[in-house]
Amino acid sequence: MKPELYACVYAAEFPSQAMLRLRPDLQSLPIAVLDGRPPLEEVCSMNRSARRLGASQGMTRLEAEALVVQHGGTDQGLRLLSRSLEGESAARAVMLECAAIFSPRIEQASQGTACAFVLDIAGTERLFGPPRALAERLRTALLAAGFRASVAVSANFHTARILAASSRGITVVPPGEEAQFLSGLPLALLDMQPDHAETLAIWGIRTLDELAALPQDELTARLGQGATTLRNLARGAYMHAFQPQEAAFALREFCEFETPVEQVDSLLFVGARMLDSLIQRASTRAMSLARVDLDLALEGNSTHRLVLRPALPAVDRKFLLKLMQLEIAASPPSAAVLSLALSAQAAQSSKVQLGLFAPQTPEPSRLDVTIARLKAIAGEDRVGSPVLEDAHLAGAFHMTDFRVEPSPAIEGNRQPRMALRRLRPPLTVRMVLKADQPDLFFDGRQSYRVSTCFGPWRSSGCWWSSGDWDSDEWDVLAQSQDCTPLACLLVMDRANCEWRLEAFYD
Amino acid sequence: MSSRSSSALRLEIEHALERSFPAALTPAHRTIHETVATGIAEVDELLEGGLPAGAISEINGPESSGRTTLALSFLAQRTAAGQVCAWVDADDAFDPESAAANGINLRQLLWVRCRKSGIPIRQRPSTKPFAQLDQALRATDLLLQAGGFAAIVLDLGDTAVEHARRIPLATWFRFRQAADRARTCLVVVAQDGCAQSSAAVALECAALRPITAGDTVLRGFHFEVRRERQRFSPIVIGQKKPPARVWPAAGAWDMEQRA
Incomplete structure (x- = not known):
């Protein structure tokens, strides 16, 4: 055996x-x-x-x-x-x-x-x-x-x-x-029924060695079969059927504050310890943290959730802590924090193969911190890569997270195309028409005389939703009072009957 | 008669003329500066190869002068080479459709839109212009320090000249040092020169004439670009006017040109 x-x-x-x-x-x-x-x-x-x-x-x-x-x-x-x-x-x-x-x-x-x-x-x-x-x-x-x-x-x-x-x-x-090791220890260490404890106390049995010295048959006759178990425990001879439990691998830490926390520094002080623990636990399994979720319970029964997504799974404490600090700075909680919970997703440690002739790109972890800092400066949704919408509406796009991905070199010799500089939001202008065509417009500072105009190019869409549009576009060449030439895109919103300066050609 | 080598003879002549003409017969060393093509043949010819790498380049001009098209064309070359670029947009004027039409791989482009004010650019109070300018400068600083970006465009195209000129010279010096260290092309698009002596190249853009089709469709523009300053180019004696070139840009919708 x-x-x-x-x-x-x-x-x-x-x-x-x-x-x-x-x-x-x-x-x-x-x-x-x-x-x-x-x-x-x-x-x-x-x-x-x-x-x-x-x-x-x-x-x-x-x-x-x-x-x-x-x-x-x-x-x-x-x-x-x-x-x-x-x-x-x-x-x-x-x-x-x-x-x-x-x-x-x-x-x-x-x-x-x-x-x-x-x-x-x-x-x-x-x-x-x-x-x-x-x-x-x-x-x-x-x-x-x-x-x-x-x-x-x-x-x-x-x-x-x-x-x-x-x-x-x-x-x-x-x-x-x-x-021998159990002798002298108090009976209270055994998980016994109250009536057994009372009986043994009446008998004057106080320690485990005293219980072990009692004769088994007489003890069983007086206290029942449970007393045999107690005696074997006291002798260190009670056999146990081991029932192992499987430890689920879940990276989670929780801390409840005794008073609501308003200072970000105090939050980070505790967050750093929790992050340390998560990193340590992931490292023992040769893994890294691919994503960390911060759940903040706020005063007034509300919650605030922040997510750290490093470009590559990381176990660098300073880097993750900096990301956490910037993430909290970019979207601070609206009320004092009652508790902080961190849960992380582990992933295989990243390995990046650099090429001798590959173009130089930003270092992923450093870029993460830079983008987090930029988001803290400019706003969460104002830093990233633009993605054009598959729609007929001019200028439709949305932002996505910027990721450095290896991209093969392609043929780059294309003829330059006239670029637009958009006005966000578009500027409403006062327009004077001549023969149903733009002749003079005023942008709030100065007036422009239209020399040539091309259009109108009519477009409409999304009439079935609140985002509908119905407009006439004009490409306009104009001159200001001081003879500065201007090429711009003017739009006549047919729904609201107003003229807008949408963009400049530049 | 003892035969003397040409190098010994040259040394002897240089030694004799040392007081008047130091190193008279030895050609001066010329440093080759790395340049990056803009993708517009006329501009590359004007710049003798393109914009300098690891330096500040200025593209100045009024609205509708082709400066944005030139900057986009330059970024298209960089992203086509698999490199990563950034556009720091002080006035939120960048148009992703124009960028895509110029061939920029948008996934390789980081666009930083400075915080929106909700007021159209021409109606903003002129007394508070520095919040967005400050954001743009801080963002540029961070990107330059991060390294790895082949080109960064600082777009101050709609920022008033008097405000852009108030950017401290120390800021431009710092940008120049950081761009040199990271080998990043920092392109400043503005209405007038603001980087002053920190800029290695300054280009002045202007609109010339539109290209039309039967007076019904605007098909493109002819732009003029003048080289106001190029730090590393040899000085041409007798040149009075800055060299200039004319280049065409087609409309994004022009299928004939696109084909």
């Missing part, structure tokens, strides 16, 4: 850890997390500094606020945050992904407010070394992801779980010594 070996990672006070992971500015402060419906909220989790101040689980909001006042206000004293289940879910996924680096077989073993996973690490010695080395690397990886967790390694699933929950740091149990 294949020898079994399990490692359990146990992150205590997970609600507070999940909140502080992305907020390094709060990590040195005493933090208590409140859970429940107001006004009946209770403290469900806290960090070590808060515990030192006297905070404890089950404390009501009033009691916790009394601690705040007692220790000199919110700046230095206890800070109270609301629990974020969505943030915990995202943090749990990150923790699971960290653990998945070391073993593909993982079972969740969370209890209460703690988050715990048990990894089947049998046969990983050749990859990660002896169990203690693996445990150290596992703990370091979790620490880098922002989690303080204890790790216990044992040949018995439940022993590893109980030891991880009861100790700090790393515990490695040699095979066959499970009972």
